[in-house]
Amino acid sequence: MTAIAQRASGRRRRSGRPGIWARLSRNHLAVVGLGIVAGMCVLALMTPLLPLADPNATDLAARLKRPFTDGHLLGTDQLGRDMLSRILWGARVSIAVGAVATIVAATIGSLIGIVAGFYGRWLDNTLMRGVDMLMAFPYMLLALAIVAALGPGLLNALFAIAIVNIPFFARSVRGVTISLVRLEYVDAARMSGLGNGRILFSEILPNVVPVIVVTMSTTLGWMILETAGLSFLGLGAQPPQADLGSMLGDGRKLAITAPHVATIPGLVILVLVIGINLLGDGIRDVLDPRLKSGALSRPRAMTEVAPAAMSQPERSAHSNAALALDRLSTEFRIGHDVYHATRDISFQVAPGECVGIVGESGSGKSVTAMSVLGLVPTPPGLIAGGQVVYQEENLLAAPLPRLQQVRGGQIAYVFQDPLTTLNPLYTVGDQIAETVERHQGLSRRDAWQRAVELMESVHIPDAAGRARAYPHELSGGMRQRIVIAMALANDPDVIIADEPTTALDVTIQAQVLKLLDELRRKHNAALVFITHDFGVVSEICDHVQVMYAGEVVESGRVQDVFERPLHPYTRRLMSCIPQLGRGRNPIAAIPGLPPAVNDLPPGCPFAPRCDVATAACTPRPISLAPHGEGREVRCIRPGESPA
């Protein structure tokens, strides 16, 4: 499933990543922001050319005129000066000061960051400790202290604001520089005899620029707000010079009699900064992929199910099965592409039986497993058709509350990586106990007691003590036992284990396998075991389903399949098992890659990699056909070897 998502993004990138401007222009909010900022800048630049009243011409007869009076679109201030003209001239000053402060901070900060990151050692230490000290101050307070020392004035305010923003540039630029310096091509440049200066300019600087631009786009808005703030306090622009902040500060004293004098300049600042922030967010999304995660979707509580998959099963169709999948198909819809992750998966598992699902990564094994209880993330997942029958009920049609009863109750999962699977912030005992509490309605105390018993049943020594441990305090094997104990908590009828041993050491793998086998026999639970390792299948499973590119290509009893694999893919997969005592048998990797599931060929998807393929394999789909007792295979030349 992850493989599909990765391939999806990978494919799109290959098919021509659009340019920065194209991607920015696709973000409507960023375009609105760009419009506001560009409009304001054009107005500010053109102010001297516009037919405006003199911003400093006082006219005491026309004091405090309201907006929309004749000759004064935005009214006049306490000295009868035209507000529109003053605001445009003031905005000009505010934008210029904000922009210059940003450039000063960016230049000095980036220089510190590059030098610290590039030369490292004591220089890095000294510079960054200094930057840390600046960061240790409350933001505005340091600016105030600087203005206090230098004295009030617009230039000093600009200087103060620039200084307090230097750390933001220094830190982010240093981080990128350090990661660049460690890269091989910088080493290569150094080997080829380029001097440090040349490397800085030709290799480091071009790669640091996006980070500087992103930081500028986030800090520009603050810097305009803060310089306006200093002017508002009377510490920035001094009369007769005026920026938007000082106009607001002057207007405050008459806010009650003439609110427009103070409110309009503030509104202009607000709109300007909104524009800058919208544009900045857009630029950040385009240039800084790390922060893009906010644009990603969170998975819903259950997978979306198409109406086609909601039908109820016929009675007693799967009477002796603990769980039966019937033509289950799951898709991923990403943009306009549809990825057919699994198609028409059918199998059943009886109580006490173990069915193995085996295939390469990306073959649809995990998607099949997660579709059973609606755990495939939506978006982009969609269960498009089929049935999952448990006790004569199609679970795909079940509403969330019903599904939550079954999840962890009658059907339980064991996932692959026990470190990421467990919540790092809660004790393992708590995580087992909560599922007991949920499904058996036990008290906290009894649930904890039960959790300890469960941990003992999976052979964890000192279970009572370990229950109070956090996941990171336990070994990998121990964590996987916890996850298994969690699955057993409510005595499930079915356990679905998704590559439960892949993340573990070989010796621990054997222990975990033995444990699972022992438990399913003791509890008479049905076990669905997913793996890419045929060797593991042979150890624990009764039946096996071999999957390729989202389809079952062969199924049957493990013994039979092992003795005589029918599908060429199964044969190749089995030759990947290293065998003890067979000497240096060459382990054959399967050449080629599975097809992309959004672009499947009409015929057999394995044909391009197959050593017995003929012309008849490719024109039309090949169906899964019975072949001998209890076996099925999706191949027109079953059991044939290459000539």
Added chain:
Amino acid sequence: MLVYAGKRLLMTIPVLLGISIIVFLIMAMIPGDPVTAILGSYATPENAERLRDQLGLDRPLVEQYLIWLGNVLQGEFGRSYNLNRPVIDEVLERFGPTLLLAGTSLILCTIFGLLAGVVQAVRQYGWQDKLISLLVLIGISTPSFWLGIVLVLLFAVELGWFPASGMFAIYGGGGLGDLLHHLALPAFTLAVVATGVIARLTRLNMLEVLRQDYVRTARAKGMGERTVIMKHAFKNAAVNVVPVIGVQAGFVIGGAVYIETVFQWPGIGRMLVTAISTRDVLLVQGGVMVVAAAYVLFNLIADLVQHALDPRIST
């Protein structure tokens, strides 16, 4: 926990020393004769001579710093000649109101920011998400001094629901109810920007956390969505948001300067603005030093909270 708190407390010592160096150096940036700047119109020859001796101005810079640091450690920040009282007395008297205002704002922005971010993440792309995103955008783009004026015009002047300024009513004020009544508007105004920042960050972290394997595990166990989100996802997101709340404390304390000016709140911010205008240098120095030290303490608390939430942080 106690060991960690102790270690962390020791780590604040170099930070505080660094802050003191910067505060000292900034004051050394004052152009011209510092004694004239400090004394202003009180610069009689006797006064100037005494102060020059006190500050050790005829000695090297390092020695001057050590003299100053020694005084500061004894709570001796010098004297405000404008107010004719010791700097430390004035600073401590003004610090309480600022702490009350900034603390209240910090509580408000933490509650509303976290809440808004969680709602946004859970209802991603829904109308709640879009509405809150818009409010957050406006919030982080608003000049808080302007918002204060607008709120005064609306809620104090037009509607008369809240007082326009001050900390207590001049006649018959003084109770807790009166204080809260006066606190409401400035605390809200001050909280707006930080609320936006925290909401954004919470949303981002919640979306990230909701994609994690352990959230899938919680769902696979059959846990209800409320438990999945509030227990499994939120606590993990909060671990990343808490340090930023500590940083926001700095923005809130800094922003208090505007809000105190707009609402005539008798705090340290307004004191600083007046002191800068009247060139009362020692008062600025003392005020900045005390507030910066308090901010270091805020960050220490944020660190300890993060440590309490996350068992993986051990050193």
